[in-house]
Amino acid sequence: MSGAADPDDEELLARVFLSRVLEPGDETGGRWVRELGAREVVRRLRGQGAALPGVSGQRWDGLLARATRAEPRRDLDIARRAGVRFVAPGDPEWPGQLDDLGDARPLGLWVRGRPSLRMWALRSVAVVGARACTEYGAHMAATLAAGLAERGWVVVSGGAYGIDGAAHRGALGAGGATVAVLACGVDRPYPRGHTELINRIAEQGLVIGELPPGDHPTPSRFVQRNRVIAALTAGTVVVEAAHRSGSLVTARAAQRLGRHTMGVPGPATSARSAGVHELLRGEAVLVTDAAEVVELVGDMGELAPVRRGPVLPRDLLEPGARRVLSALPGRRAAGAREIARGAQTTPEDALARLYELRALGYVERLGDGWKLTRQAIVSVRGDASPC
Numbered sequence: 001m002s003g004a005a006d007p008d009d010e011e012l013l014a015r016v017f018l019s020r021v022l023e024p025g026d027e028t029g030g031r032w033v034r035e036l037g038a039r040e041v042v043r044r045l046r047g048q049g050a051a052l053p054g055v056s057g058q059r060w061d062g063l064l065a066r067a068t069r070a071e072p073r074r075d076l077d078i079a080r081r082a083g084v085r086f087v088a089p090g091d092p093e094w095p096g097q098l099d100d101l102g103d104a105r106p107l108g109l110w111v112r113g114r115p116s117l118r119m120w121a122l123r124s125v126a127v128v129g130a131r132a133c134t135e136y137g138a139h140m141a142a143t144l145a146a147g148l149a150e151r152g153w154v155v156v157s158g159g160a161y162g163i164d165g166a167a168h169r170g171a172l173g174a175g176g177a178t179v180a181v182l183a184c185g186v187d188r189p190y191p192r193g194h195t196e197l198i199n200r201i202a203e204q205g206l207v208i209g210e211l212p213p214g215d216h217p218t219p220s221r222f223v224q225r226n227r228v229i230a231a232l233t234a235g236t237v238v239v240e241a242a243h244r245s246g247s248l249v250t251a252r253a254a255q256r257l258g259r260h261t262m263g264v265p266g267p268a269t270s271a272r273s274a275g276v277h278e279l280l281r282g283e284a285v286l287v288t289d290a291a292e293v294v295e296l297v298g299d300m301g302e303l304a305p306v307r308r309g310p311v312l313p314r315d316l317l318e319p320g321a322r323r324v325l326s327a328l329p330g331r332r333a334a335g336a337r338e339i340a341r342g343a344q345t346t347p348e349d350a351l352a353r354l355y356e357l358r359a360l361g362y363v364e365r366l367g368d369g370w371k372l373t374r375q376a377i378v379s380v381r382g383d384a385s386p387c
Helices: 010-021 027-036 038-045 057-067 072-081 096-104 117-121 135-150 163-173 192-204 219-232 246-256 271-281 290-297 319-327 336-343 347-359 374-381
Strands: 084-087 109-112 124-129 154-157 178-182 206-209 235-239 260-264 363-366 369-372
Touching: 010 038, 010 057, 010 072, 010 084, 027 038, 027 096, 038 057, 072 084, 096 219, 117 178, 117 206, 117 347, 124 135, 124 163, 124 219, 124 246, 135 154, 135 163, 135 235, 135 290, 154 163, 154 219, 163 178, 163 192, 178 192, 178 219, 192 206, 192 347, 219 246, 235 246, 235 271, 235 290, 246 260, 246 271, 260 271, 260 290, 319 336, 319 347, 336 347, 347 363
Parallel strands: 124 154, 124 235, 154 178, 178 206, 235 260
Antiparallel strands: 084 109, 109 206, 363 369
């Protein structure tokens, strides 16, 4: 995973500066960065040169006022002390699928947690839905998330009350991986009632967002946060949503990006499922469990007996991942705690590494345990005998 950000990297400092000035999803600002480069945009916003095109004089004045308060080195220092890093396009940890957002692509992401965001995003599914959900909706979200986690998929959601929280808890309860995408600074969990949950996600998974440290959520930032959830994942599952639910914004963004869109049906009389049913009448696919989700978003034949191609050479793995890989028994499954002892690390770090190794094809999850794939045994152990 990426190390600490270099406080002397001018491109990084420029993007941190802009994350304080431009709102998430600002396509005009994104076009400026694409055409002129982040450093030139910062120079103009500091009053050195002509105003940039495409905005009114009033809005430009507002951006200049914001720019006077931007202190990128201070933001990076606050983030570092909170255990947060800034990941920008071009960084080895940057998830390339976010580039599909075009000029609405994030300037960068603030990331809290140990795992590599790029590796975890490779096999991720969004599970979203109503804040004011029913017991049925919470049960379906938690069960679906647990099933996805048990199959080696990362569950992504927004950290909110209702379906989001149920999905995160379901994944965590299954010993799986989950990512919370926030509409505020990742150093200040929101909603406050989910502080304990979001802190737990940061310890066992990832908490990410576009807003710099200390920034607060607004209605428009929640809407823009949803495009990141949609772009980051292979597909979006909606569990309960009324006609005007924000989770439908995520689903429609997924459709525009060519991602899979799925819905869990509810009672025909339930207003809280009316938005899901509207999606299902369109291009969304009806799903009722994790197996049906994986059948849609996974590799062709993923539910059939596994036949894997070549894996990446062991030497390309980071030292921490190599230690975890070496700690796996050759002929049986082992739990994360046993593997952690063998790798001389914590269970949380071992679990993060195992999900990275899963994305690379080295390991597979079997119930509560992890086991080497056959190709990994051949590659890592040099032993072609059956396991």
